[in-house]
Amino acid sequence: MGELVERLFRVRERGSSVRREIIAGLTTFMTMAYILFVNPAILSGAGMPADGVVAATALSAAIATIMMGLYANVPFALAPGMGLNAYFAFTVVPFISAVLAAKGLGGVEAWRVALGAVFIEGVIFIVLSLVRVREAVANAIPANLKYSIAAGIGLFLTLIGFAKAGLVEPGGLAVQFNVEAFTKPGPIIALTFTLVAGALMAKRVPGALLISIILAMITGWLAGVAEPPESVVSTPSFSAALKLDISHLVDVGVWAAVAIVFTFFMVDFFDTLGTVTGLSAMAGLMDERGRIPGLGRMLLTDAVGTTVGAVFGTSTVTTYIESAAGVEEGGRTGLTAVVVGLLFLLGLFFTPILTATPGIATAPALIIVGLLMARAISRIDLSDPTEALPAFFTIAGIPFTFSIADGMALGFISYVVLKAATGKWRDLNPVLVIIAIIFLAYFLSVPRIHASVLAG
Numbered sequence: 001m002g003e004l005v006e007r008l009f010r011v012r013e014r015g016s017s018v019r020r021e022i023i024a025g026l027t028t029f030m031t032m033a034y035i036l037f038v039n040p041a042i043l044s045g046a047g048m049p050a051d052g053v054v055a056a057t058a059l060s061a062a063i064a065t066i067m068m069g070l071y072a073n074v075p076f077a078l079a080p081g082m083g084l085n086a087y088f089a090f091t092v093v094p095f096i097s098a099v100l101a102a103k104g105l106g107g108v109e110a111w112r113v114a115l116g117a118v119f120i121e122g123v124i125f126i127v128l129s130l131v132r133v134r135e136a137v138a139n140a141i142p143a144n145l146k147y148s149i150a151a152g153i154g155l156f157l158t159l160i161g162f163a164k165a166g167l168v169e170p171g172g173l174a175v176q177f178n179v180e181a182f183t184k185p186g187p188i189i190a191l192t193f194t195l196v197a198g199a200l201m202a203k204r205v206p207g208a209l210l211i212s213i214i215l216a217m218i219t220g221w222l223a224g225v226a227e228p229p230e231s232v233v234s235t236p237s238f239s240a241a242l243k244l245d246i247s248h249l250v251d252v253g254v255w256a257a258v259a260i261v262f263t264f265f266m267v268d269f270f271d272t273l274g275t276v277t278g279l280s281a282m283a284g285l286m287d288e289r290g291r292i293p294g295l296g297r298m299l300l301t302d303a304v305g306t307t308v309g310a311v312f313g314t315s316t317v318t319t320y321i322e323s324a325a326g327v328e329e330g331g332r333t334g335l336t337a338v339v340v341g342l343l344f345l346l347g348l349f350f351t352p353i354l355t356a357t358p359g360i361a362t363a364p365a366l367i368i369v370g371l372l373m374a375r376a377i378s379r380i381d382l383s384d385p386t387e388a389l390p391a392f393f394t395i396a397g398i399p400f401t402f403s404i405a406d407g408m409a410l411g412f413i414s415y416v417v418l419k420a421a422t423g424k425w426r427d428l429n430p431v432l433v434i435i436a437i438i439f440l441a442y443f444l445s446v447p448r449i450h451a452s453v454l455a456g
Contacts, residue, residue, distance in 0.1 A: 005018060005335065008070070008073075008334070008335075009021070009069075009073055009333040009334050009335045010073070010333060011332075011333050011335060014332040014333055015332065016330060016331070016332040016333060018335065020329070020330040020331070021075070021330075021331055021332070021333055021335040021336045021339065022335070022336075022339055023329055023330070024075060024326035024327070024329040024330055024331025024336040024339075025075075025326060025331065025335070025336045025337070025338070025339025025340045025343070026339065026343070027206045027207075027325050027326050027328075027329045027331075028075070028077050028320075028322060028323050028325050028326030028331070028336065028340050029077070029339070029340045029343040029344070030206045030207030030210055030325075031206060031207055031208075031209065031210070031322040031325040031326075032077060032079060032320050032322040032323075032340075033207070033210045033343075033347070034209040034210050034213050034362075034365045035057060035061070035079045035080060035082070036054065036057055036058060036344075036347045036350075036354055037213050037217075037354055037357045037361065037362050037365070038082070038085075038213075038362045038365050038366065039053060039057045039079075039080045039085055039314065039315075040053040040054045040057065040354055040355060040357075041164075041357060041359060041362045042085045042086060042089050042160075042362075043085060043088065043089050043111075043314065043315065044355075045089050045090070046088065046089035046090075046093040046094075046110075046111045046114070047093065047109065047110070047111050048111045048240055048313065049237070049239040049240055050354075050355040051237035051239060051351050051355055052237050052238060052239035052240030052241065052313050053240055053313060053314060054236075054237070054347070054348075054350075054351045054354045054355060055236045055237055055238050055239075055240070055241070055312070055313075055348055055351070056080075056238075056240050056241065056309065056312040056313035056314035057079065057080055057314050057347070058236075058344050058345065058346075058347035058348045059236075059312050059344075059345075059348060060079070060080065060305060060308055060309035060312050060314055060317050061077070061078060061079035061080070061317070061341070061344040061347075062341045062342070062344040062345045063305070063308055063341070064078035064079075064301060064302070064304065064305025064308065064309070064317050064341075065077045065078050065079075065337050065338075065340050065341035065344060066337065066338050066341035066342070067301050067304060067305070068298065068301045068302075068319075068334065068337045069333075069334030069335065069336070069337030069338040069340075069341065070334055070338065071297055071300075071301055071334075072294050072297040072298045072301055072334065073294070073333055073334035074279075074280070074283070074285065074294065074298060074333070074334060074337065075283060075323060075326050075327055075331035075332060075333060075334065075335075075336035075337055076275075076276065076279055076298065076319050076320070076323045076337060077319070077320050077322070077323045077326070077337055077340040077341070078301070078302060078305045078317050078318060078319050078320060079317060079318075079320055079344070080309060080314045080315050080316065080317055080318075081267075081268065081271065081315070081316050081317065081318035081320075082153075082157060082366075082369050082373075083153035083154075083156065083157055083267065083271075083373070083404065084264065084267055084268060084271075084315050084316040084318065084404075085314075085315040085316075086153075086156060086157060086160055086404075087263065087264075087267070087315075087403070087404040087405070088114055088118070088315040088316070089315075090160070090402060091402065091403045091404065091405060092114045092117065092260055093110045093111050093114050094110070095252070095256070095260075096110040096113050096114055096252050096260075097110035099251070099252045099253065099256070100113070100248065100251060100252070103251055105248065105251060108245065108248050108251075109243075109245070112243045112244060112245035113245045113246075113248045113249055113251075113252070114260075114315075115243060115244035115245070115310050115313065115315075116244045116245045116246035116247075116248075116249050116310075117249060117257070117260045117261050117264060118244075118264055118306060118309070118310040118315055118316055119244050119246065119307055119310035119311065120246065120249070120261050121261050121264040121265045121268065121306060121316065122303055122304070122305075122306035122307030122308075122309075122310060122316075123307060124261070124265055125265060125268065125269065125299075125302070125303035125306060125307075126300065126303040126304060126307065128269075128303075129296060129299045129300040129303050130300070140429050140431035140432050140435075141432065141435075142387070142415065142427070142432075143379075144380050144381055144387045144388075144390070144391045145390060145391065145394060145411055145412065145415060147376040147377070147379045147380045147391070148376070148377075148380060148390070148391035148392070148394035148395050148411060149266075149267065149394055149398075149404075149407075149408060149411070150271070150373050150374075150376040151373065151374045151375075151376040151377045151380070151394075151395045152394050152395040152396070152397065152398030152399065152404070152407050152408075153267070153373055153398060153404060154369070154370040154371065154372070154373030154374035154375075154376070155370060155374055155395065155398065155399040156370070156398045156399045156402070156404065156407075157366050157367075157369055157370035157373065158366065158367050158370030158371070158374070158399075159370075159399045159402075160366055161194075161362075161363045161364070161365075161366030161367035161370060162363070162367070164190070164359035164360065164362060164363040164366065165186070165187050165190030165191060165194075165359070165360055165363035165364075165367075166178055166181055166184065166186045166187040166190065166360065167181050167187050167190070167191065185220075185223045185224075185225055186220070186225045186358075186360045187360070189216055189219050189220055189223065189225065189360050189361075190216065190360040190361075190363040190364060192216075193212045193213075193215055193216035193219070193361075193364045194212070194363070194364035194367050194368065196211075196212050196215065196364075197209055197211075197212035197364045197365070197368050198368065200212065201368070206325060208368075209364070209365045209368060209369075212364045212365065212368075213357070213361050213362060213364065213365055214361075216360060216361040216363075216364060217356075217357050217358065217361035220358045220360055220361055225358055225360060226356065226357075226358035226360075226361075227356065228356060229352035229353050229355070229356040230352065231352045232350065232352060232353060233349045233350055233352070234349065234350075234351050234352050235349075236348040236349065236351065237351060238312070238313075239313075240312070240313025240314070241311065241312045241313050242311065242313075243313055244310050244311065244313075255438075255441045255442050255444075256442060258438060258441075258442070259405055259409075259438065259439065259441075259442035260405070262435075262438060263404060263405040263408060264316055266408065266435075267316075267404060267408075268302070268306060268316045268318050271318050271319075272298075272299060272302045272318050272319050273299070275318070275319045275320070275321050275323075276292065276295065276298050276299070276302075276319055279319075279321070279323055279324060279327060280292045280295075283327045283331070283332055284332070285332075298319070302317070302318060302319050305317035305318075306318070321372075326340070377395065385418070386415075386418040386419055386422055386424060386427075387415075389414060389418060390410075390411045390412070390414040390415035390418065391411065393407070393410040393411050393414050394407050394408060394410060394411030395407075397409075397410040397411065405439075405442070408439070409439035409440075409442060409443060412432070412435050412436045412439050413436050413439055413440055413443075415432070415436070416428060416432060416433055416436040
């Protein structure tokens with residue numbers, strides 16, 4: 001058995017041990033298991049069956065992570081991505097629903113069409129991984145825009161977390177503070193355990209987010225904010241599986257459909273590339289030239305995970321930066337990832353608890369993850385207005401428009417316009433210009449789509 005493990009993962013060759021890899025896997029799982037609570041809470045808001053999303057989350061994370069371990073032999077874990085699930089639930093599904101209703105297709109479930117878009121994005125990612133053009137696309141996007149997208153999504157998640165906590169509510173032109181927040185148990189519980197999570201993270205306690213979710217959940221049940229589940233374990237429900245709908249995607253309009261798929265792809269692609277690069281450097285998996293051996297296998301695994309996730313019934317699957325916790329514990333091989341994947345499989349059987357988790361319990365995780373993503377702001381060059389303004393448009397645009405796509409569009413279009421207007425043609429390339437044109441066409445098509453919705 002030991003020799004088989006060594007042949008599969010080369011544990012000793014990478015200076016690790018089976019015991020260390022198992023501990024690293026447990027640590028990584030603890031830091032990212034919150035997604036089993038948060039993803040169903042977000043996607044069920046789009047009309048998806050919560051029990052089905054639990055199964056889809058656990059199964060897609062397990063399959064993709066085990067594949068990462070066996071195929072790429074790296075200690076990186078995957079699961080439905082934060083930010084992309086919010087884009088799916090709060091931007092794409094309502095938009096598709098409105099368009100379909102205006103066209104007399106109100107009987108079509110919008111979340112199924114959105115899953116179709118995720119599936120297509122995954123297939124495109126697979127193709128690009130196989131034909132080796134992903135590096136060209138990656139190099140075409142300025143670093144400042146990449147960082148601003150991450151930061152903008154972080155603020156977006158924070159806004160959603162504040163809303164779930166009851167700290168803010170819709171009103172006026174945007175959002176307003178809930179003046180009754182500190183007189184109700186829900187917001188107080190959410191805010192308290194956000195601070196608890198922060199304190200645990202400061203103390204480097206593994207699983208800080210998961211611990212805060214569980215404590216807030218139990219406190220919410222005891223305070224009567226939510227009803228506890230009637231049971232702890234149950235048979236997995238696959239009510240969201242095999243429900244993707246590609247046939248009605250064209251009914252939302254060509255440019256709108258392209259923009260939806262394109263945004264899914266862009267965020268997934270660059271989030272994965274950045275995460276894999278950072279984790280590989282941390283784990284000592286880069287060669288002397290700064291290249292990452294096996295990068296193609298890692299990106300292909302991520303793409304397959306997204307496609308499989310759409311089939312089972314969840315939004316885009318991506319590589320998790322929380323894998324750094326396991327790397328820090330000494331994980332250096334795919335055995336760490338396999339351990340994480342097996343632990344995710346156990347999540348299939350805890351649907352009652354996961355679906356009974358109130359929003360105030362998942363709010364701390366959303367706010368903290370938002371903070372972690374917003375730290376990318378520190379890496380943005382603000383000295384050049386032609387770099388700083390597009391980045392700022394992106395960062396502010398994503399939460400203020402409540403749309404990742406709209407925020408990205410503002411950033412890319414303004415970047416190309418400013419560079420062209422100031423004669424900085426060397427900073428532009430054909431791929432970047434094409435991306436800006438796609439987003440501009442999307443903006444021009446949206447008023448016509450909205451007009452048809454209002455007319456309907």
